[in-house]
Amino acid sequence: MDILNNSLKNVLKYQYSNTQKISNVHIAYGIDNNYARCMATSIASFCINNPNLQFTFHIMADRLTLNTKNKIEQLAKDYKINIYVYEINTNFLSTLPTQIHLPMATYFRFILPLILKNEKLLYYIDADIICLQNADELFDIKLGSNIIGAVPDLSWMNKKRNKALNLTEHTYFNAGMLVIDIKKWNEFKTFEKVIRAIQSEPKKFRYLDQDALNLILTKHIQYLETKFNCIDTDSINKNDIVLLHFAAHPKPWNIAFPISKICNSFNKSLYSYYEKQTPWKDSKLEMPRNYKEMKLYARALKHNKNYLKSIYWFGNYLINKL
Incomplete structure (x- = not known):
């Protein structure tokens, strides 16, 4: 070969x-x-x-x-x-x-x-x-x-x-x-x-x-x-993490990440902090690209503890950013 x-x-x-x-x-x-x-x-x-x-x-x-x-x-x-x-x-x-x-x-x-x-x-x-x-x-x-x-x-x-x-x-x-x-x-x-x-x-x-x-x-x-290669931040002392892996969906650059169950106080702003140090610093959060991603985003809304608040956030983002 x-x-x-x-x-x-x-x-x-x-x-x-x-x-x-x-x-x-x-x-x-x-x-x-x-x-x-x-x-x-x-x-x-x-x-x-x-x-x-x-x-x-x-x-x-x-x-x-x-x-x-x-x-x-x-x-x-x-x-x-x-x-x-x-x-x-x-x-x-x-x-x-x-x-x-x-x-x-x-x-x-x-x-x-x-x-x-x-x-x-x-x-x-x-x-x-x-x-x-x-x-x-x-x-x-x-x-x-x-x-x-x-x-x-x-x-x-x-x-x-x-x-x-x-x-x-x-x-x-x-x-x-x-x-x-x-x-x-x-x-x-x-x-x-x-x-x-x-x-x-x-x-x-x-x-x-x-x-x-x-x-x-x-x-x-x-x-x-x-x-x-930390995937689950709850399984480890967060101060010990060297490499954090955003393996699940939605990703931190996706529109649904802030309202998803995988977003927490520890990881919410980590990705955006480093992205702002790159030529992509002004990039918008990404919308779903296909039907499967749309289903993931809908699930993120559904599982959010503050469902009505997340719907309000999602709608405002669409109005103000897109």
């Missing part, structure tokens, strides 16, 4: 780092244009909370608009960092299944270890993750003989997905944050095995590449603390 020749169309290089620090942390994202604003917010949060580190950000992307590319370049200028955008030809992935909230871009992340084959470690980060504090402890993690480092998923997900995948003596991990030993990943032919597994039984993998990674990499995982 000649993945690089079949997938990589172009590389955009926004090189604005003016330092020569000893350590260079490589962080990767896989996005389409819809997730550019939150990815930029994630990048800003890493830079703001880790000013002593030199980052290189790698973005695997499809169909970014010119406006988005210009904003990404401005982000690189503002934070004096290097950002590389790898434009992907999705034709060779066209036979793989997708979902509304798991688009083709979910597979992009796994191509980068082939491109960065001369680097040691790669930190893959979902675009809806923000860094809340210094992350030195994460970047100092040793994987030993393991291929990846990952955080166990929620307990109900662990039980449900292990049963579906027929995995025993395995702890199901969330693939939103991965520490990847590039050499071991490539030697194990991880990407090829993941793709073949999904193609052979597409209905088996409800969570697509995440399910497949759990299946393929079982026994090759260094499990990390929840604070490095």
